[in-house]
Amino acid sequence: MRTITKDILEVPIKRITGEQSVELTDSVSVEEPLEIRISLGGDLAPSSAVEKAGCEVSQSKSIAVTMRTPGADQELAVGFLYTEGIISSVTQIAEIKKSGCNVVDVVLNSEMEIDPALLDRHSFIASSCGVCGKKCIEAVSARRTYTPSAPFPSIATEVVLSLPDKLREAQKAFGCTGGIHASGLFDMSGNLVMLREDVGRHNALDKLIGASANSGLLPLEKHIILVSGRASFELVQKAAHAGCTALAAVGAPSSLAVELAQASGMTLMGFVRGAGFNIYTGADAS
Template identity: 45%
Template sequence: MDFKILPRDTKMSTVGIATSEILKVKKGKNDLTNDLLVKEEPLEIRIGYGGETKRLEFSLAVTMRTPGADEELARGFLLSEGIIKSPTDILSAKYCMQAKQPENTLKVELKNDLAFDPDKFKRNFYSTSSCGVCGKAALEALNYEIPQSNRTPLSVSQDVIHSLTNKLTAHQNTFKYTGGLHAAALFDLEGNLLMLREDIGRHNALDKIIGVSTLNQIDLSDKILWLSGRLGFEMIQKSAMVGIRIIVALGAPSSLAVDLCLQQNITLIGFLKKDTFNIYSGKENVILNS
């Protein structure tokens, strides 16, 4: 059987990238430079439905995505969630020019005779770029109130940051045998491992850390959160909601993740490797080797 390779989304390749000024830390050399980030922005999916003479509109979902191929994303979402049964149920999918953010609002018009009951979707969807769906409804739902966190100055040394990953190896037994888990870990500012949780979903691993910390009344505002994967908006949102102020990750952050860290004064370190890491925000809180 022959397989046809479809052309890539060239629009996403140009609009899906943002830049951020970072401090690249290496042993013996620190450089202030620019780094490329994958762009993350919300897309609201609205549904147009009803008879030809009486069309109605319903805000169905907000998904955090990389801009580009938005129509494909919306069509696939409606099919995969069972909202429509066939691609032919859709008349059109276009950006909503009347919206406050037309480039981030897509309206999908369903066939006139298609039965669509918005009451089934009153919980609506707030979906992220990497996990399932949960209950929030429109772009405005992202304007949440993050609790005021402890603003006492914090500092962590370069040597402590470099030491974190190695301290986890002996404790990741499931990962050792399967290679299929994400991890979240909590350290104190001296680099002592306090707890480790694993899960096939990186959001779940973080939620486990937050849950056990809450049960044991652990103050997270003076701890280091270590994460195994890349950092999207929701990972930073979850951390900010519980007062975490230093995040160190093996992977790359998205543009929206960096924006939120800058807004909330969270120290964000990514691309942690054996002898290098990038500081995306809060470089004044990292004690660098002279």
């Protein structure tokens, strides 16, 4: 195997076509674990919530290990912390740094109070929702930093239809491997603002939201997010946390994703491909 870039690897393959086989090489997307750790900065004693969670000032707490494509790791960490409700602003981060190849340490401001229930992976769902979809939606609404001032925006049909081609054209890694997800941020006129790729669709969106937070773009009330796969509950949840009111997906949404989008004031579109798309919640496309 040969490394082409930090996110693309060249591997030997045997290509079968009918009864013929040929020895070739193929480019694949790199997938490696990333551990996200948090700690409190300064000399103040930890809050009671942190003490209960076993997170001390002098040591970091591992809160997630995710399989991701290397690159934009700090943005991924910021986006993850934001969409999991652990932080509500990048100003709550005192320092963020890479520790080795696959670890990101995030030092939070010492005065922060941290809910210990949020310090376990997927705890946003597990701790708040149990097995009830209605409680999941209520939990998202309770923890959202932004409430849309103009919910369910209407977006021109030609703008929506133009998004997949613009996303695909900007996907450098997908062009090489054909095996990576993307999340794109567009303005309401359909201009691409930024794009992030990752083998994990949730990671791609976390990277995008982290980059948006670092750039001071939150809330994303005047933007459209396009995801390259389906629209799951978790993707709608992450978009809602970022203040997004327009989410489009190349694939289909789930039932709970539709319910959450409706409750969040979000225009949700699916099967955005070719000459058409479906509107599941929000104003009709103009």
